Amino acid sequence: MGQRAADETEQQVRAGVRGGGGDQDAPGETVAPVQDDSRGILHPAAAHTIFHLDRFPSTGAAARFVDRYWLSTWNLPPGVRHEQQVLVHPVVNVVFEAHGAVVSGVDTGRFATVLEGSRRALGVMFRPAAFAPFLDAPLNTLTDKELPLSAVPALAGLEPLLVPLVADLDVPAEQLAATADAAMAERAPQARQPCETTTEWAELAVRDRGLSRVEDLANAVGVGVRTLQRAFTEHIGIGPKWFLRRYRIYEAAERVAHQERVDWSELAADLGYADQAHLTRDFTAAFGLPPAQYAAVSAARRGAGPGGGANSGDGAEPADAAGDGTV
Template identity: 45%
Template sequence: MRLPYRPRGVLRAGAATCHRVSLYEPAADLAPFVEHHWIVHWDLGGRAPFRQKVLSHPNVHVVFEQPFPAVYGVVRDVFERELSGVGHVFGIKFRAGGFRPVLGAPVATLTDRVVPAVDLFGPAVVAAGERVLGAAAEPERVALAEAWLRAALPAADPDPAVAETAAIVARITTTPNLFRVDDLAEEVGVPVRRLQRLFAEYVGVGPKWVLRRARLQEVAERAEHGAGIDWAALAADLGYADQAHLTRDFTAAVGTAPGRYARA
């Protein structure tokens, strides 16, 4: 089923008129691992290349693209992708923790890296990518990608830590008053040390980074809607010491102050 698109974390989402994004929910048997599938089409019609920037989420993606499929680990800085000409890509966004059974190693080994998918999945992923990208209809692309993924998933008993990790990360993104790792640990009933080990093994980044990134995405989303924002009140709502703290944090990540971002 096609899902509504909410460009949370996509910087200058309103300025990107050159591309179209579609999201699809995964089949029920893949839902424990996959958050959704995404498809991006772009057509710059002879215009200059467009550089899209994203405050990325704590998720691993398998992307069918040219010249070869790739696995993208969590990007701690701003993720940038230049689009040019006409094209499309197909991505599988794994749930936080959902790629650990596939990788068979700590997800932190992929952090800030882009790895050729053939290195992890073998030659079959290249042929699968060609079929997915060559399909005419989006639902057919989803079906082909899911058929490949079912064959690629390990035949093993479910790892309960996958669901636990996904639930903790979801709690961060849906609970705006969680600001500190200690508070998160108390909220979910997990000791801080175990929480840190769990995130390194299954997410690829620490809980402090996930908490901070969720706040920055909230600031960017508010700023995207334009001027008239009470930045001091927003700073207090999001647990910053003051407005200056929010401004420093956002500027360090995005490269411009939130007020200037909102006015641009």
């Protein structure tokens, strides 16, 4: 980050935008599921007939950096394959499967994975910008890329600890989440990190739908647009304009997923778009279909069940797995 950005970030830290730590539960003790959140899973009603998704909150020291732990489990008949497309959250996920672990950076496209057999995947989903202390490089070097977890020394020991537990289908989801949470708490930096200010800015952008433009967000957090852009690029891996657009698109897709009747012109205005055409353009680029067509496909698939989504390569949409970044 440039000197001006560093100076403004430090001013935010001194101003106490976010308190570090605080009293929280001990690591590994809380395993209550995170509330349902299907953002980013294409056609989620159909997808959830194929796989089961558990989500658990981070606790204690880990909660400063980790948003949640997700576990995707599937059991498909022999010879049946199922592809799932996901529009991942703009965060880093560390994903564990029976064969190893990878670090997935922000994916600016649609992630696709094929499910078969009886398996599962465990993900550590970081908060926006919060992977920065664990990677010895700006986060934009990881955008649209994966790294083997072994290439991240700050997280050494996680792979041999968690991969065997993921591979053993008899290990309960709650135990997996608690073990991952305790391990992340041990590896969490104690000191306040520069990226934590960027995390606050990003999470404000997610919460406040009124912040539809980069200039609005910059004004809300009291920094210049260029400072905001540098912080997002270095700590998250993408710019604030792209970040804001991704969450606006999630909002549109969620309304479709929950079978709401959608007035697309009104929704475009609600989400800060100049007109419906701009929303349609962004939605189509993200999901591969115009909004109305996506809504029709989702409605048709809602009652399909496993037989209507699993396939051997016919292009049907489907379930979720190792890249779930939505979770």
